[in-house]
Structure formats: structure tokens, C-alpha cells
Amino acid sequence: MIDKYTPEDFGNVVVLMGGNSAEREISLVTGNNILNALKRNNINAVGLDVQDDVAEKLLQLKPDRAFIALHGPGGEDGSIQGLLNYLKIPYTGSDVAACAVTLEKTYSKLIWEVLGIPTLPFRLVNDIEAAIDAMQYFGLPICVKPTNDGSSVGITKVTEPDQLPEAFKKAADYNKRVMIEPWIDGLEYTVGILGDTPLPVIEIRTPRTFYDFEAKYNEETTLYICPCELSAEKENELRYLALRAFQVLGCSGWGRVDLVANRAGDYFFLEVNTVPGMTDHSLVPKAADVMGINFDRLVLEILSYTLTSNVVVETNS
Ligand SMILES: Nc1ncnc2c1ncn2[C@@H]1O[C@H](COP(=O)(O)OP(=O)(O)O)[C@@H](O)[C@H]1O
Ligand SMILES: [Mg+2]
Structure with missing residues (x-):
């Protein structure tokens, strides 16, 4: 499918990476790998470490499309996708609603x-009492995890009741919302x-x-x-x-x-x-x-969907 495109078809591409989530470091590696692959494909690409001034930076760069290489909150939750919609910059991957979900x-x-x-069935637990209740309901072992973020941060397999308070605290430190499900x-x-x-x-x-x-x-x-x-x-x-x-x-x-x-x-x-x-x-x-x-082909294939997707909101301007 990508063979029909030339590097010029993609125009100027920005690779969005870094950000401020717990997965910042991983995102920088992911983003640089993608950037290098785009360059090897002769595509005009630059990297951008996403910080508070991302909107200004994008307005200056005026890219034709964005490759999103951000992991976790801010990059994978619909936020950056929403900004790109407003700026009418097509981007890789899922749209705002799918990312948020x-x-x-x-x-x-x-x-x-x-x-x-x-x-698996789950319970959202707001405090340790609710966590104890969920543990009694599901029986051990259970999985205690933040409901968002990634890279397994804040996740504990609880096999003994006395591990629960620490597991709950660890998950809650990453995210206010904590869930419990049976451990498989x-x-x-x-x-x-x-x-x-x-x-x-x-x-x-x-x-x-x-x-x-x-x-x-x-x-x-x-x-x-x-x-x-x-x-x-x-x-x-x-x-x-x-x-x-x-x-x-x-x-x-x-x-x-x-x-x-x-x-x-x-x-x-x-x-x-x-x-x-x-x-x-x-x-x-x-x-x-x-x-x-x-x-290299994988990166190009992912980028090629931005040529045909219609996620950018059209206005009458
Ligand atoms: N209910 C579960 N039973 C067994 N293993 C689990 C369960 N939930 C998570 N895990 C383990 O934790 C890892 C990370 O969990 P996941 O829900 O994929 O969150 P993350 O966003 O951190 O990747 C999984 O890859 C798996 O090894
Ligand atoms: Mg996972």
C-alpha cells in the first residue's frame, strides 16, 4: 500500500516525543527511532520534545502531519490529538475519543x-476500605493498578492481605484512580x-x-x-x-x-x-x-494512514 507514495507526498513531518508522563524516557527512545526511520525513508522530518509551548512550536513549524510518539497521559489520552485537530494537522493513530477511552x-x-x-471484572477503589472490600470480594491473588499510565508502573500482584496497603498507596501515588481485578x-x-x-x-x-x-x-x-x-x-x-x-x-x-x-x-x-x-x-x-x-516500512505504513484519514475537523474557513 505504501509503495504508491513518494517521500514528497508526506511533506514536512514532526515527530512528537518526550512529554512529561512517567514514560517520558521511553517516548524519547521511541520518537528518535521513528525519526531516524523517517529520515532513512527520505522524508523531511524533525523531532519535537513536547513541553508547555507545544502549540507555539507547532504554529512555527507548520508541519504537514505529525507522528505521535508520546506515551501515557498528555500524549496517549486525546490531549495532543485535540490540539492537532484544532491546528488541522493530521496525525498518526487513534482520534481523541478512542485515546481518551x-x-x-x-x-x-x-x-x-x-x-x-x-x-476481567474490576472495582474502582477510592480508599483502602474499598480496596479491602474488593480483595474480600475477588479473593487473592488480585492485581492493584492505576487506571491510567503504562509501562507497568504502580502495579502490584497482591498475594497476602498485608501487602494491600502498600500496593494501594503505590498505585494511588501514580494516579488518583485505582482499580482492582482478579490476578490471572x-x-x-x-x-x-x-x-x-x-x-x-x-x-x-x-x-x-x-x-x-x-x-x-x-x-x-x-x-x-x-x-x-x-x-x-x-x-x-x-x-x-x-x-x-x-x-x-x-x-x-x-x-x-x-x-x-x-x-x-x-x-x-x-x-x-x-x-x-x-x-x-x-x-x-x-x-x-x-x-x-x-x-522502516512499518513506520512509513503507520504514517501513510494520515494521508487517507479524515480525523482533521473541517471548518468553513
Ligand atoms: N489481572 C492481571 N492478571 C495477571 N497479570 C496482570 C493483570 N493485570 C496486569 N497484569 C500484568 O501487568 C502488566 C501490565 O498491565 P497492563 O494492564 O497491561 O498495564 P500497563 O499499562 O502498565 O501496561 C501486564 O503486562 C501483565 O504482566
Ligand atoms: Mg500493558
Whole structure:
């Protein structure tokens, strides 16, 4: 699909990266990888570290389109997408509404629940009393996590009642909204989405308690199994279920859907990332590679949807 475009078709591209979320450092790596790939594709691209003056900077730069490489609140929650809409700059990935819904895990889960996409039951807990109540309701182990942010920050697997106060505090320190859901001991998968295509399923295996920050970015012991060990039929089923989980939230362009499976093989969707990492350890590039799509092509493919998407609000001016 991208073969029909020339570098000139893309005009001047700004790669938005950095920002002020807990995932700033990861975003800078993601953004620079993307910027370098665009340059290797002969596209006129510059990077912009997103700070309070982002609107002024964009007005000066006047880019033809933006590649959003920001993770977490501010970049993945609809904020930057809203600003770009106002400035009439087309951008990669999902629109305002889809970003807002996916960054707040509980909103995604409510939509999935209603539409029959498998996800774990959850409770929003405002204080430690509510957390204790949820622990008694679900039974141990449970997962205590902030309802937004990413990179596993603030998440604890609670196996003993006396771990709960610290787990609650840790999650609440990241975000006022804290959720609790049952903990699934079993397998973990992630499915990248490129346009309307679900990429091959990746199984994630770590010797750590779970796929935490260390396992994601610093550990060499994490295994990414792709092609995964599901039968071709099962894998195909999961790919298209993940695509549906992505699309019912209104997501588009690209993204990654995280899920766990219990020992019986039942799937439970955890969340959608509308701006997945593009670091050397990242998963969308790994899955794309298995399909024969290298990093540079992947970046171009994601950017190419900005040529056809109509997310920019048209006015009569
Ligand atoms: N309910 C759960 N059961 C088992 N593991 C979980 C559960 N929730 C989260 N995890 C583990 O924590 C990791 C991060 O959780 P996730 O909801 O995807 O948040 P993040 O936005 O931080 O990636 C997952 O990749 C998984 O390893
Ligand atoms: Mg995740």
C-alpha cells in the first residue's frame, strides 16, 4: 500500500516525543527511532520534545502531519490529538475519543463488557476500605493498578492481605484512580494492530512475577515468542478477537492490545495502547518483522494512514 507514495507526498513531518508522563524516557527512545526511520525513508522530518509551548512550536513549524510518539497521559489520552485537530494537522493513530477511552483502562473494560469482549471484572477503589472490600470480594491473588499510565508502573500482584496497603498507596501515588481485578496466573499475549490487520500474536514469558517495568525495558530474561505456540486456528481467532477489541473502542491506525489467558485457555483483555513503544525491546516491530515488515516500512505504513484519514475537523474557513 505504501509503495504508491513518494517521500514528497508526506511533506514536512514532526515527530512528537518526550512529554512529561512517567514514560517520558521511553517516548524519547521511541520518537528518535521513528525519526531516524523517517529520515532513512527520505522524508523531511524533525523531532519535537513536547513541553508547555507545544502549540507555539507547532504554529512555527507548520508541519504537514505529525507522528505521535508520546506515551501515557498528555500524549496517549486525546490531549495532543485535540490540539492537532484544532491546528488541522493530521496525525498518526487513534482520534481523541478512542485515546481518551483507552488511556483510562476502566472505560475500555466497561465498553468491552457490554459488547462481549472478554475482560476481567474490576472495582474502582477510592480508599483502602474499598480496596479491602474488593480483595474480600475477588479473593487473592488480585492485581492493584492505576487506571491510567503504562509501562507497568504502580502495579502490584497482591498475594497476602498485608501487602494491600502498600500496593494501594503505590498505585494511588501514580494516579488518583485505582482499580482492582482478579490476578490471572497463566499466559500473557500481546497483539499489534496495523491499519485493519492484526499482526502475529506474541507470547510474553518472564521469570519475574509479571511483565513489570524491569521485564519490559531492562531484563534480558524476558522471552517474546513469535510466532507463538498456539495452533494456527487458535492464533487466527485471537488475532481477530484482538482486532475487534481494538475497533470497538474506536481505535484506528495502529496500536497494541494486551491480554492474559488462564490455564483453561480463556482470554481476558487488559488494555489497548494507542501509541505502543518502538524501542529495540518493543513488540509491534517484532510482530511486524515476523510478517516481513521491517522497522522502516512499518513506520512509513503507520504514517501513510494520515494521508487517507479524515480525523482533521473541517471548518468553513
Ligand atoms: N489481572 C492481571 N492478571 C495477571 N497479570 C496482570 C493483570 N493485570 C496486569 N497484569 C500484568 O501487568 C502488566 C501490565 O498491565 P497492563 O494492564 O497491561 O498495564 P500497563 O499499562 O502498565 O501496561 C501486564 O503486562 C501483565 O504482566
Ligand atoms: Mg500493558
